[in-house]
């Protein structure tokens with residue numbers, strides 16, 4: 158069965174994926190620099206804002222070794238614009254047959270959102286062995302991940318929703334987790350305030366907390 162790997166894009170030292178909401182494209186460059194210099198090597202620019210593709214394009218143009226993906230993909234017709242912008246992977250909060258088919262045809266490494274065992278199997282049937290578990294905190298957190306591990310040993314998850322420095326290392330200690338994601342790594346308010354120093358400082362603290 159075909160796989161659309163995201164985990165293989167992620168170096169072993171880069172297991173934190175900031176989920177970014179950016180409303181002003183001019184924030185793209187300093188935001189990327191603040192995160193990369195803190196040790197963050199992969200990030201997800203969401204399509205919650207209309208300028209998401211532009212932010213991705215500007216981040217890619219900087220030529221850092223950070224891996225830049227697109228998040229909040231909910232419709233197949235959004236795939237072309239993020240691929241054009243240079244997104245290296247895509248993430249959805251949930252999955253439909255049309256989105257699964259679109260993602261598969263696009264060839265973009267893709268992380269579909271799931272939150273039940275049935276959804277995990279549905280995504281697997283489309284060839285997605287790496288999945289976003291969202292919203293992790295509301296749907297069972299660590300317990301859910303531990304329950305599904307023996308049932309679906311071929312699946313790996315990136316929990317998102319309610320992840321923080323207080324629990325990231327507990328999630329990352331589990332065999333079937335390849336990364337965790339979250340807005341905590343660069344909250345929207347700090348991006349809007351252009352507070353790059355705080356984003357950088359917190360990023361470094363988060364990298365250290367995840368390695369505990």
Ligand SMILES: O=C(O)C(=O)C[C@H](O)[C@H](O)COP(=O)(O)O
Nearest residue numbers: 176229250317318319339340341
């Ligand atoms: O935007 C998307 O595509 C989503 O699926 C939702 C985000 O991943 C979560 O909202 C992040 O959760 P927090 O870190 O708890 O804020």
